Structures are given as structure tokens and as C-alpha cells.
């Protein structure tokens with residue numbers, strides 16, 4: 417694997433994991449039939465539902481990028497540099513998940529193009545977190561670290577049951593979302609250190625907003641509330657602790673607490689269903 421690339425962003429350094437999509441999973445990748453024979457039908461069905469949401473929510477990064485770019489006069493050069501790298505990665509995730517979705521569920525690229533083109537991206541319901549660059553960075557930290565733990569669970573419950581290409585896609589998603597979290601912390605500390613006292617109340621506001629939203633509005637941010645039943649009730653509180661610790665504002669949760677987020681299972685099951693009614 418290539419070493420992590422460091423990219424200068426004004427005075428700081430942003431990180432990017434330079435993995436090659438075509439080397440991980442090809443456009444026409446096919447999964448050997450024995451994998452499908454081994455996976456319980458209900459697990460396979462849930463993986464397909466999960467992918468049907470995740471593939472498009474990764475692509476929604478373009479809508480958020482376009483929205484922020486339209487306000488670029490308000491933003492720092494460091495944040496705009498972060499966004500460029502972030503969009504490259506998120507669109508790579510979109511393409512990686514399209515390839516995964518196709519070989520797991522048999523959905524064609526043409527059908528995916530049609531579904532994605534029909535999406536309506538709304539910013540108004542989440543405008544409270546889009547007030548300025550600072551609130552966007554705090555939200556990005558919360559969202560990206562939530563994605564790390566969400567994808568860890570997905571990797572364990574679904575991706576790990578398939579071949580090495582699918583597993584590697586899952587691993588790269590976890591690693592990249594972690595890097596996005598670190599980069600957002602770096603820009604926040606570099607550009608907004610005078611506002612650190614606002615971080616904790618804002619995180620509480622973000623968690624409250626995510627929990628109160630009835631839908632995911634297809635604008636990338638705050639898409640985890642819909643799957644909160646897959647996680648223990650303290651998920652958001654632990655995510656807030658991780659963000660605060662990354663910014664030097666508190667202690668990191670214990671390894672056991674963090675593990676509980678993605679290894680948690682209710683009623684002794686070995687996996688938690690995604691749920692057909694969810695859309696992302």
C-alpha cells in the first residue's frame with residue numbers, strides 16, 4: 417500500500433490516502449458464486465439495502481461541495497484546500513460503492529445514474545450547521561468520525577463476508593473517513609482556535625438536530641440518525657467525546673467504549689438488520 421500522502425495547505429499539512437480504485441475493484445468485478453452461497457439470505461438482502469443508501473450518500477458530497485463553493489468568498493484557503501481533497505475521496509467512495517453495489521446486487525450503472533440524477537439535495541433543513549466555515553468544520557468532524565464507526569460495523573457485518581476486493585473497499589472507506597476527520601480538526605485548529613469554547617455546545621446542537629431530523633436530505637451531512645437503532649444509545653455522546661479529544665478539549669473515550677459502538681449487538685444476535693424502509 418502506498419504511504420499516506422501529505423499535502424501542504426497553507427501552514428499545515430493535510431493527509432490523503434492515495435489508493436487506486438481500479439487496483440482495488442474493477443468496473444466489471446464479479447464475485448465468485450460460493451460467496452453468495454455462504455452468506456445467509458437475510459444478511460445479503462440487508463447488505464443490498466445498505467449499499468443502496470450508502471452509494472448515493474457518498475455521491476451527495478458533490479452537492480455539499482457545490483453549495484459551499486458557491487459561498488467560497490466566505491471560506492479560508494485552508495478549508496477550500498481541504499474540500500478539494502475531500503471531494504476527490506468522496507467521489508472515489510461513490511465509484512467504489514457503485515462497483516460494489518453492482519457486483520453484490522446486480523444493479524446496472526445506468527440504473528444507478530438514473531437514481532442519482534433524480535435526487536433532490538436540500539440544504540434548508542440543515543442550515544443551522546451551515547452558518548459558517550467553523551460550524552461546517554465541526555459538523556464535518558462529527559459526521560466523518562460517525563462514518564468511521566458506522567463503516568466499521570458494516571465492514572464486520574457485511575463487507576467481511578465477501579471477497580478481498582469488497583473487503584478492501586470497506587477498509588479504505590474506514591481509513592479515508594478517519595483522515596477526513598483529522599484534516600477537519602487540523603483546519604479548525606489552524607483557522608478557528610479562538611472559537612474552541614463554542615465547539616461542545618455546537619456538537620450537542622448537531623447531535624440533537626440529527627436525532628430530530630425525520631429524513632436524510634441528501635446533502636451529505638447528518639445521515640446517520642436513520643440507522644441509530646444499529647448502534648447503542650450512547651453513540652452520539654461518544655462521537656462528541658472523540659471530537660473534543662481530537663481538539664484537545666477532553667479525554668478520549670476508552671478503547672472498550674469505542675469498540676462497543678461497532679461491536680454492539682442487541683439480544684445476542686451476531687448482526688443488526690439494516691431495515692428495508694430506510695433511505696439515505
Ligand SMILES: [Fe+2]
Pocket residue numbers: 474505506509593
Ligand atoms: Fe466517504
Ligand SMILES: [Fe+2]
Pocket residue numbers: 506560563592593596
Ligand atoms: Fe469522508
